Amino acid sequence: MRAVLHSERARLTALYGTLLLLAGGGLVALVNVLLRKGLGGRVAGAVTTVMPGIRLDADGTVPPHEPARKLPPGTTPAPAEVAQWQATKDLSDAVSRATLQELTLVSLIALALFAVLSAWLAWWMAGRVLRPVAVITETARRLSGVNLHERIALQAPPGELKRLADTFDGMLDRMEDLVGAQRRFAANAAHELRTPLAVQRAAAEIGLAGEPEPAKVARIRERLIAVADSSEHMVESLLLLAVSEEGLESARPVDVAELAAAELAAVREEAAAAGVDAVGDFGPLTVSGDGALLGHLVRNLLANAVRHNRAGGRLRVSTAPGGVLTVSNTGPPIEPSEVPGLLEPFRRRAERRHTAGEGAGLGLSIVASIARAHGAGLRAEANPAPDGGLTIRVRFRPSAGS
Known part of the structure; x- marks a missing residue:
């Protein structure tokens, strides 16, 4: 569990989830701020327009509604008009408060659901993005000298991780060639150095067995010197090859x-x-x-x-x-x-x-x-x-x- 919490996927999930949650919270806050500034006026205008003061005619019927209108400049509103304005204002304020409360409650519930959905989406997205990295890591962990032929061969759209996997495959190609060349070199060097030693041993044991004639001793001596010269040349060549592989110390x-x-x-x-x-x-x-x-x-x-x-x-x-x-x-x-x-x-x-x-x-x-x-x-x-x-x-x- 601790390994999961400290994984890159958990970190990306926390980052993506936090960003999405902040974006959602910011959107909710912005909507509420904008509505608080303009909602009261809009509700008041709507209420005043569609529901002016209600008066009954002498026969008890409701007269036709008349839209609210501004009084001419310098005109003092009648007490009935002031009462009508106050009733309209109280109604619009009540509607605004109820609307804002309902909007805040719904926004908080939606934000909570959005937070859960954001965390799940962030976890899924982080896993999908990091899947190639997991494949590369598992391949690198599994590789050894006996299975360097394996490759990632990542099937993914072009991108940074695809290039990383292809680069890793190219590195494995070079490593396989290098390891193969080193193995062949070691085997060939052992064979090449063992052969002259076998020739020298045979010449000494067979050619010089008993009491050989001076002429035969001279021939064996020449043969041993020639083989020794060949071995010395090979050793010098191997040393030169090793030196050249190390690169240049100075130029x-x-x-x-x-x-x-x-x-x-x-x-x-x-x-x-x-x-x-x-x-x-x-x-x-x-x-x-x-x-x-x-x-x-x-x-x-x-x-x-x-x-x-x-x-x-x-x-x-x-x-x-x-x-x-x-x-x-x-x-x-x-x-x-x-x-x-x-x-x-x-x-x-x-x-x-x-x-x-x-x-x-x-x-x-x-x-x-x-x-x-x-x-x-x-x-x-x-x-x-x-x-x-x-x-x-x-x-x-x-x-x-x-």
């Missing part, structure tokens, strides 16, 4: 065009060894951000473009004054439906083989995370055949002077 102007040119120069040798022609077209582009993270963004894009290219292919990187960094490469044909998945952690188009130079599947997800940290939009598109490959555009918010 300063960064010349992305100069940064992209330096990263392209660093990757030219690797691209040439893979038979890839790397070219650049650098227009002025300065953004506000973290230079180290932006360097990783460009570096990952270029490394991905070289790694997933083909002999005789090309790699093109460009910056434009509009705030756009573009990296395009040829390579195996990619279905447009596959592109969004490539931006998620540990997503590859082929199974991992744990060979030298193989990535951890975090490159593009790190790029997407760094772009989000800088408030930039990232768009990846599959290039049409026969070129294949990807074109990735990162649209920054240019800083002053870019």
